[in-house]
Amino acid sequence: MKKPELPAYLHNISIILSRTSHPANIGSAARAMKTMGLTKLILVAPNLMQTPMTAEPPKFNKQQPNDFSLPEESFILASGARDVLEEAKIVSTLAEALANTTLSCALTSRRRELTAPMHTPRELTPSLLQAAQTGQKVALVFGNETFGLSIEEVQQCNRLITINGNPDYFSLNLAQAVQVICYELFSQVDVSMDHLQQVANLATHQQIRSMVFHLRQLMDYAGFFNRRNENRLMRRMTAMFDRASLSTEDIDILRGFYNTISQQIHNQHD
Amino acid sequence: MKKPELPAYLHNISIILSRTSHPANIGSAARAMKTMGLTKLILVAPNLMQTPMTAEPPKFNKQQPNDFSLPEESFILASGARDVLEEAKIVSTLAEALANTTLSCALTSRRRELTAPMHTPRELTPSLLQAAQTGQKVALVFGNETFGLSIEEVQQCNRLITINGNPDYFSLNLAQAVQVICYELFSQVDVSMDHLQQVANLATHQQIRSMVFHLRQLMDYAGFFNRRNENRLMRRMTAMFDRASLSTEDIDILRGFYNTISQQIHNQHD
Numbered sequence: 001m002k003k004p005e006l007p008a009y010l011h012n013i014s015i016i017l018s019r020t021s022h023p024a025n026i027g028s029a030a031r032a033m034k035t036m037g038l039t040k041l042i043l044v045a046p047n048l049m050q051t052p053m054t055a056e057p058p059k060f061n062k063q064q065p066n067d068f069s070l071p072e073e074s075f076i077l078a079s080g081a082r083d084v085l086e087e088a089k090i091v092s093t094l095a096e097a098l099a100n101t102t103l104s105c106a107l108t109s110r111r112r113e114l115t116a117p118m119h120t121p122r123e124l125t126p127s128l129l130q131a132a133q134t135g136q137k138v139a140l141v142f143g144n145e146t147f148g149l150s151i152e153e154v155q156q157c158n159r160l161i162t163i164n165g166n167p168d169y170f171s172l173n174l175a176q177a178v179q180v181i182c183y184e185l186f187s188q189v190d191v192s193m194d195h196l197q198q199v200a201n202l203a204t205h206q207q208i209r210s211m212v213f214h215l216r217q218l219m220d221y222a223g224f225f226n227r228r229n230e231n232r233l234m235r236r237m238t239a240m241f242d243r244a245s246l247s248t249e250d251i252d253i254l255r256g257f258y259n260t261i262s263q264q265i266h267n268q269h270d
Numbered sequence: 271m272k273k274p275e276l277p278a279y280l281h282n283i284s285i286i287l288s289r290t291s292h293p294a295n296i297g298s299a300a301r302a303m304k305t306m307g308l309t310k311l312i313l314v315a316p317n318l319m320q321t322p323m324t325a326e327p328p329k330f331n332k333q334q335p336n337d338f339s340l341p342e343e344s345f346i347l348a349s350g351a352r353d354v355l356e357e358a359k360i361v362s363t364l365a366e367a368l369a370n371t372t373l374s375c376a377l378t379s380r381r382r383e384l385t386a387p388m389h390t391p392r393e394l395t396p397s398l399l400q401a402a403q404t405g406q407k408v409a410l411v412f413g414n415e416t417f418g419l420s421i422e423e424v425q426q427c428n429r430l431i432t433i434n435g436n437p438d439y440f441s442l443n444l445a446q447a448v449q450v451i452c453y454e455l456f457s458q459v460d461v462s463m464d465h466l467q468q469v470a471n472l473a474t475h476q477q478i479r480s481m482v483f484h485l486r487q488l489m490d491y492a493g494f495f496n497r498r499n500e501n502r503l504m505r506r507m508t509a510m511f512d513r514a515s516l517s518t519e520d521i522d523i524l525r526g527f528y529n530t531i532s533q534q535i536h537n538q539h540d
Contacts, residue, residue: 006436032446037436080439117515122457165456166307167274169350176302176449179442183450186435187392224530233523244514253503260494265534 006037007189012132014139015178016097018044018153021145023054026070027077027085028175029142034081036182037189041088042097046070047144062092094141094156095205102202103131103138106149106157107177109170116239118160121184129188136202140181145174155235156205158242203246211251212238218258222265276307277459282402284409285448286367288314288423291415293324296340297347298445299412300354306452307459311358312367316340317414332362364411364426373401373408376419376427377447379440388430391454399458410451415444473516481521482508488528492535 015033020026020043030041046068048057053073060068068090078085091097098104105124128138141157143149154160163172163180172180203211216234219225225233244250285303290296290313300311316338318327323343330338338360348355361367368374375394398408411427413419424430433442433450442450473481486504489495495503514520 006438031441034439035435035441080441120457163453165305165453166276168276169304171301171305171350172449176446179446180450180453183433183435183453187390219527219530222527222530222534224527236520236523240514240516240520244510246510250506250510253506257489257492257494260489260492261531261535264492264538265531267538 007133009129009132009135010037010189011040012135012137013038013128013185014040014042014097014101014137015182016042016044016094016139016141017046017174017178018094018097018141018149019047019144020174021047021049022174023048023051023057023071023073024077025145025174027074027079027081029178030074030078030081030084030088032175032179032182034084035179036186038182038185039084039087041084042139043088043090044094044097045092046090060090065090065092094153095209098139098141098156098205100137101139101205102136103128103159104157104205105138105140105159105161106154107140107142107161107163107181108149108154109162116160116243118162120164121161121181124159124161125184125188128185131202142174142178155238158205158208201248203248203251207248207251208241208246209238211246211254212241214255214258218262221262277403279399279402279405280307280459281310282405282407283308283398283455284310284312284367284371284407285452286312286314286364286409286411287316287444287448288364288367288411288419289317289414290444291317291319292444293318293321293327293341293343294347295415295444297344297349297351297355299448300344300348300351300358302445302449302452304351304354305449306456308452308455309354309357311354312409313358313360314364314367315362316360330360335360335362364423368409368411368426370407371409372406373398373429374427375408375410375429375431376424377410377412377431377433377451378419378424379432388432390434391431391451394429394431395454395458398455412444412447471518473518473521477518477521478511478516479508481516481524482511484525484528488532491532 015029015038017026017029026043026046033039033041045062046060048054048060048071050057051073054071057071058068070085070088074085075082089097105128108118131138140161141149141153143153163177165172212234215237219233220230285299285308287296287299296313296316303309303311315332316330318324318330318341320327321343324341327341328338340355340358345352345355359367375398378388401408410431411419411423413423433447435442482504485507490500
């Protein structure tokens with residue numbers, strides 16, 4: 001029987017590890033990914049600590065991100081998945097890692113005080129695979145082993161994903177979380193999708209952030225922030241737009257509207 | 271909100287580890303199980319090797335199976351799941367472990383030359399959970415880390431289960447395999463886990479429609495509909511807001527913003 005081939009669209013799915021502490025976890029993650037047909041790894045500002053195996057861990061320098069190279073310990077744990085590590089992108093900020101993505105899923109524990117809707121991997125995977133199939137870039141974002149993702153990191157993503165388990169005891173380390181997520185993704189690859197949701201022309205992370213910045217400027221110009229908490233309001237607006245699966249046309253309408261309003265107010269200021 | 275409880279029938283599901291070599295894997299398996307609500311661990315003839323952590327690993331004696339106790343290394347890796355280890359059954363043969371089960375699933379790699387039909391965890395889990403719900407004992411059987419299950423061990427089981435992945439590279443160790451299987455089982459258990467999500471004060475259909483009508487008036491007033499298709503734009507805006515799971519606070523912010531803008535433009539019209 002002909003050996004099955006992995007579908008090419010899996011290349012559109014990135015695993016992003018932010019501020020990882022242990023070199024071994026990066027290697028284990030690479031192996032977990034490749035085992036489930038995923039190859040795109042992005043490391044955001046790795047914060048590697050010294051371990052018995054690393055004489056001196058390489059320090060990530062935000063000004064010189066390309067100077068960073070992973071310690072041998074990562075490659076040892078990666079085993080036959082060293083190619084994933086060799087091709088991994090290393091960037092300074094999560095925003096860079098997410099720039100071209102339309103869907104970005106922050107892996108979070110259920111204990112966080114978050115108001116955005118949380119989805120299980122089972123629920124979210126179909127939309128991730130559909131988006132990837134249409135050529136969109138999607139990402140799953142994992143935080144530091146001890147602290148997870150910061151609130152700011154979570155806010156940069158437009159989906160929340162949580163792995164459900166025992167409400168009385170939940171102990172899943174980073175490598176296992178990556179393994180479970182990758183397993184879930186691959187498990188749905190063979191499933192034929194009967195109908196595609198409306199995923200055409202989703203706006204990217206970067207486009208949404210630009211539009212929200214434009215709105216912020218307009219609100220400021222209009223004096224809307226007087227006696228209001230600007231940062232808090234903008235966080236709410238960002239979260240709202242992130243939930244809305246904006247298309248590029250929605251962005252165009254909104255920005256056209258902001259320009260019209262600005263012009264109107266400008267005329268008044270003359 | 272009341273914390274959900276794990277369904278009692280999960281006690282009818284056993285994880286069986288046969289001839290395990292590494293004490294650490296037993297501890298990791300216990301943690302993986304408990305994280306997904308499973309508590310019944312059975313060890314068949316553990317064949318523990320010496321590791322840097324174990325001075326002298328306990329030797330399992332088939333004639334005196336009850337004399338065996340797990341090394342401390344297993345308990346250290348088990349962390350908060352030590353109770354699973356403490357209550358684990360230790361037996362001499364797989365036949366003993368399977369004696370009361372109706373369904374027994376041998377975890378096997380796809381590379382084995384086996385003629386029996388193989389199922390994925392996704393496919394097999396519903397029948398396992400249904401059997402457990404009716405009081406039947408079911409088991410998932412994992413073999414030695416290096417060699418897997420022997421042909422004889424596989425033949426004692428009445429189901430074959432395989433985790434699918436990359437046909438070119440598949441590297442899942444024992445602890446990860448246990449984690450993935452337990453994750454799959456739990457993912458299909460009907461436990462509502464929403465209790466920790468904040469109740470969002472979602473806006474009603476009526477509130478959203480009123481807000482959109484307010485926006486429409488503002489857009490009209492600002493001249494935004496000149497040379498644009500007003501109805502089409504407003505349908506897009508309505509659909510966008512409908513996707514956004516708006517809270518009542520989002521509505522308040524938006525309407526406050528519309529009022530501020532209206533006032534600014536009004537001043538200009540004077």
